Amino acid sequence: MALSVPGAALAQNAFYRGKTVTLIVSDAAGGGYDIMARTIAKYLGNHIAGGPRIVVQNMPGAGGIVAMNYLYTTAPKDGTMISAVDNNTPVEPLLGTPEARYNARRFNWLGSPTVETGLVIVWHTVPVNSVDDLRKHETSMGASGANSTPSFYARLINATLGTKMKIVAGYTGQTDVYLAMQRGEVDGAPSIFLNTLNATQPNWRTDKKIKVLLQYGLERAPSLPNVPSALDVAKSAEDKMLLKAGLAEVGLGRPYLMPPGVPAPLVAEMRMAFAATFADPAFLADTRRMNLGVNAPRSGEQLAKTIDDAYRTPPEIVQRLRKLSLH
Secondary structure (H helix, E strand, O other), rough: OOHOOOHHHHHHOOOOOEEEEEEEEOOOOOOOHHHHHHHHHHHHHHOOOOOOEEEEOOOOOOHHHHHHHHHHHHHOOOEEEEEEEOOOHHHHHHHHOOOOOOOOOHOOEEEOOOOOEEEEEEOOOOOOOHHHHHOOEEEEEEEEOOOHHHHHHHEEEEEEEEHEEEEEEEOOHHHHHHHHHHHHHOEEEEEEEHHHHHHHHOOOOOOEEEEEEEEOOOOOOOOOOOOEEEEHOOOOOHHHHHHHHHHHHHHOOOOOEEEEOHHHHHHHHHHHHHHHHHHHHHHHHHHHHHOOOOOEEEHHHHHHHHHHHOOOHHHHHHHHHHHOOOO
16 A cells, blocks of 8 residues: 555655665675765665665676666565666667666666766876877777777777777776876776776876876766867767767766666655755765765656667667677
């Protein structure tokens, strides 16, 4: 009966009173997604009628796809499970990833505390200073694997802007790429998120250790007014569509969801709770202290629209995207 009443009555009846809500994190413990999720978990229950206990559980694997498959098929649909998922996972079916056995548009999207901005950077000693220079000179860019996120973005930018970034794969992670840049093994990195850079190397921009040549995302970062945006640099309408589809995951930030089939009043209540958490002064103070980069939170409705827009990409553009993703 509680699931059939309107949202206001649900809040009065406190459906969540005495319950435990499990927050699945599609990454391993200790990473950025995990730290953000655990910080949200500290405050989220305060904004849900009934004050449920929020318990974080990690479910890493296949770049977040393991958790997404579980949430789509097996997870409880009674409102007691939510998830923090990698922002690449909603678009994996669009890219043709065979392991992604879910329809991203059927999930109940709850919101994101942030949007991401990708950056193309080079070390300060490298004689490359602009996008035009990236077009004229082959520039070596460190990445983990040929099908990693940085490699994909390097291919996407090369294909749409005519740059000549050369992927040098084999590094175990971003920290190793940082070190390789400093040793002169590679010129730079094709995909560093601004929030991550601010958290891990906060002085690199101010001390001019790096040059930020390009930013990419569905919107410009206010803190980078003089850095060109890929969407502004792209010339043809087709290239802009390809970029928008490829950059959808950047616009999703660090998304949260509920499985398909959860009653609408519970989804509405959880969306309001996330919005209230993102505005909670104590939560914001925590995120500032930990340099978690909370900026421009997005609602569940906004995330759903971003995903829907990506899946409306014309088939011929999707084919180009799939070739770049190596699926």
